Amino acid sequence: MKTALVWFKTDLRLEDNESLVKAIANSKEIVPVYCFDDSHFETTPYGFKKTGGYRAQFLLESLQDLDANLRKLGSGLLIVKGKPEVELPKIVQEYKIQKVYAKREVAFEEKRTEKMVQDELFKLRCELETCSTSTLYHAEDLPFSIKNIPDVFTNFRKKTEKDAIIRKSFEKPTEIHSPEIPALQLPSLDALGLKKVTIDKRAAIQFKGGESEAIKRLNHYFYETKCLSKYKETRNGMVGADYSSKFSAWLAMGCISPRYIHTEVKKYEKEFGANDSTYWLVFELLWRDFFRFMFKKHQTKFFLYSGIQSEKVNSKSLNEKLLSQWSNGATQSDFINANMIELKNTGFMSNRGRQNVASYFCNELNMDWRVGAAYFEEQLIDYDVCSNWGNWAYLAGVGNDPRDHRWFNIEKQANDYDKKMEYRNLWLK
Known part of the structure; x- marks a missing residue:
């Protein structure tokens, strides 16, 4: 029996974590590790940080919670900072590790890092085993191969719902054998090159990172308030706080899995009855899957100006003044401004808001959609590479939208979704 390393990334949980379960089953001892990847804290070519203060703070909270939960089971979390392909091999040598278990990646940069780590481990005769832990449906269970997945969501959804099954989620381990893991040592925001942020009191929800908080939120939204039914x-x-589930930040960091949520939806339906609303939450989880599978299929195309389409309709220009007005909530539209001010002050924005500000950026301001997506990458507390870039490409008309061009009438949207000006009054005062 050997020692294994579990490389935690955006799967910061004990419930339904296949990498962790497999490592425990096949090893005598395990060493749980999280690496603060230097590249995640760099500035992108678009001039924005890859990770902003809100998400970094949420990440630190999530790691603190993960360490506490691991220690209850006899383990703990080892923290390293630098390049994973440099730092992980050091631990492999120190603990004489023969196998590394990790979450499987689909997006370009993440896959590149995974490959570099694998190459370095190979030199040490150490194997990297990856598990698919981020989706509701497992890629192997889909009724089509990755290259044949329909590019239109409705076609993907209908066939998947009809012909695929959702696997049972993995039970949380009851004990973990590890060598002595030193006390948790997290870097400060300052050490990550970020300033401390405080979520505005007007925020829809005060997000706090960690699996414990994710499960608390689920219990609140399902069982305490029964908001799921509407x-x-x-x-x-x-x-x-309760117009939507707000699970997105915990899902993005992997503090909770889609399968775990699905299991709880089924329990809830048994107790309180199934309706369109209970189905709709699962439907939204399927959108997350769809974008993730699209990234597996199209790979780098989602980061290109032309997206997954061959022709591009709107301008490739960038106007610094318009970008500044948009990001600071100083445009001609009060509805757009309210949303952008909420984002800047909380790291969050409703789904309705996101669609409107993206449409405004691409269609009214006529700028390169990737700049908007990169700004969201820095700001969002719930940033998920596939959902963010997939949704932006969709709104820019170069993604998976079956319609030619999706152009939101902002005034009509404001009137439909903020009729009494309640939202605008909250953020524009």
């Missing part, structure tokens, strides 16, 4: 009617709301 999710479909309220999901386009813009003010308050």
